[in-house]
Amino acid sequence: MPRSKSYDENTVLERAMNVFWSNGYEATSVRLLEKQMGINQFSIYSSFSSKKKLFIKSISKYREHVRQNVYQTLLQEGAGMKELEQYLLKAVQKKREPGTSRGCLVVNTAAEIGGSDDEIAAEVNGYFNFIREMLRKVLKTAVEKGEISPDTDIEKQSAFFLGVMQGLSVASKTMDPVQLNDFISVAVKQIK
Amino acid sequence: MPRSKSYDENTVLERAMNVFWSNGYEATSVRLLEKQMGINQFSIYSSFSSKKKLFIKSISKYREHVRQNVYQTLLQEGAGMKELEQYLLKAVQKKREPGTSRGCLVVNTAAEIGGSDDEIAAEVNGYFNFIREMLRKVLKTAVEKGEISPDTDIEKQSAFFLGVMQGLSVASKTMDPVQLNDFISVAVKQIK
């Protein structure tokens, strides 16, 4: 009997994610969100309850986004060192492209919010656990394939590459492509 | 003839720096600043012109702060690999201490503001150039001392360690001490 929604929650959530990604949490106003999402404040609140809840949902949407568009190759069965290296170099190349790099939404959030909000911190930690798990598997596969030494300490190396990826997010905003490439090439070389 | 200031600009600037460091730029209100700085809004604006200018001055104050309290050893003549390693391990140890790590003010700023404000971006770049220059000198000294190979590519390695330090700032908020230690130990080992 009731009227049906005129928008798709998934679609407007993806738009919200992009607004937060571009501007950060605090600098994103609900007015800006309604413009970019294309729906009224009422609809934002009826679908997502609060700005903070919408932000948290944007982070989990981001996780889905990178899973499908950034890490898809790395997440495939059999992905090893070659794929990891390719991903890192592609991230460097992207820096040459138009506009300022937005970095990683979750790194930006960790830097901006830190641990001062428990719910947001939980979502951030969940994301990084997902990345670390991905790295562990990739490195294990790399050992199995003989791409890296069987003596490789998987735990140490996955912590290392997670740290490198966090650094890369910041560095992509502050380093030129040459320095970025130097950074990554040293990080990759050490495991060979 | 005129009345004299009842506060020291340097002192209140250091307090402002700490407020921005704890909360980030956007989340820091001028009301909070006046409370923490211990002076009235009028005095803030008469001494620092605007919130943004105060923030930029806080970043350069931060540079002075780390120069004297964080990197003092690394900046000494003759500092090499041992000092670099000591600094990194100390940064890891600090994570065990009370409260959530605030990370590096400038990394936080790079993540929050990115390149969307030119004046702030310039201050951020100046800071990272200072760090990179410090790293270059330390690595050169390390070569001279025979701590690392004379074939070491100073440019690549200084870009690498700058990236690692940027990662460390984020990681100190999201990793536990064990993972942090893994991250740093791999970063240091690769140069030996």
Next chain:
DNA sequence: TATGTATCTAAGCAATTGGTTAGATATGAA
């Protein structure tokens, strides 16, 4: 000791913040 001047207090400014609500509107089952 008197006084000119910058400093300080505290109130105020318009604009924006996150969030709510009353009433108009559209929809899909009966």
Next chain:
DNA sequence: TTCATATCTAACCAATTGCTTAGATACATA
């Protein structure tokens, strides 16, 4: 075709934002 119900519009809310200002205050000089 009716009608109950959820969706939508747009105005509204108090609180807070960065910043300004008029007038009271205190101090270095004369």
